[in-house]
Amino acid sequence: KQEVTQIPAALSVPEGENLVLNCSFTDSAIYNLQWFRQDPGKGLTSLLLIQSSQREQTSGRLNASLDKSSGRSTLYIAASQPGDSATYLCAVFSGANSKLTFGKGITLSVRP
Amino acid sequence: DVKVTQSSRYLVKRTGEKVFLECVQDMDHENMFWYRQDPGLGLRLIYFSYDVKMKEKGDIPEGYSVSREKKERFSLILESASTNQTSMYLCASSFSPSEGLRNQPQHFGDGTRLSIL
Numbered sequence: 001k002q003e004v005t006q007i008p009a010a011l012s013v014p015e016g017e018n019l020v021l022n023c024s025f026t027d028s029a030i031y032n033l034q035w036f037r038q039d040p041g042k043g044l045t046s047l048l049l050i051q052s053s054q055r056e057q058t059s060g061r062l063n064a065s066l067d068k069s070s071g072r073s074t075l076y077i078a079a080s081q082p083g084d085s086a087t088y089l090c091a092v093f094s095g096a097n098s099k100l101t102f103g104k105g106i107t108l109s110v111r112p
Numbered sequence: 113d114v115k116v117t118q119s120s121r122y123l124v125k126r127t128g129e130k131v132f133l134e135c136v137q138d139m140d141h142e143n144m145f146w147y148r149q150d151p152g153l154g155l156r157l158i159y160f161s162y163d164v165k166m167k168e169k170g171d172i173p174e175g176y177s178v179s180r181e182k183k184e185r186f187s188l189i190l191e192s193a194s195t196n197q198t199s200m201y202l203c204a205s206s207f208s209p210s211e212g213l214r215n216q217p218q219h220f221g222d223g224t225r226l227s228i229l
Binding site: 049104 | 116118145152153154155157160170202204217218219220221222223225
């Protein structure tokens with residue numbers, strides 16, 4: 001059974017800092033990995049999707065990498081801003097039923 | 113842009129009531145999903161559907177049913193609401209090309225916060 005872990009559960013950084021959010025998964029037989037952002041009381045916004053054959057994806061100040069063999073992904077946020085404060089969730093698409101398995105998320109707070 | 117719309121942002125119902133949560137997507141997506149999100153437990157898949165009139169159980173289907181009569185609409189039904197079904201419910205949809213649904217991102221609605229009293 002696929003399990004996705006995101007540690008730590010919460011992170012607080014000063015504005016301007018570059019930061020890395022980690023995600024690990026137990027079964028490396030994945031089709032893709034997706035990073036989401038969730039603001040309080042809202043739904044999920046898709047940030048980046050990395051196919052199993054890819055190593056990384058970039059969108060603006062965000063860069064996501066994937067090391068499938070070691071079961072790890074990182075989301076790099078450059079020059080963090082208070083508007084980046086949110087919960088970031090990692091999810092992997094895998095399994096015979098082809099469904100998403102989510103981590104519990106990392107709640108990021110960027111202090112002005 | 114994909115738009116997934118959930119009919120209510122907040123809903124309060126009583127124990128034993130039959131509750132309907134509605135979700136509509138405007139991108140002609142084949143696949144639709146219902147999740148619930150609880151603190152400390154994360155998102156868990158309740159039901160999903162690959163096509164009209166098709167449905168598959170997710171990880172926690174007990175106490176729920178679904179209906180997909182039209183491609184754009186996926187309804188979640190709480191047959192007899194209980195307090196342990198108080199939660200945030202999230203609907204999602206994704207495109208399914210001929211090779212299957214594996215490679216396409218899921219797009220989420222804003223969620224319905226349901227309270228069962």
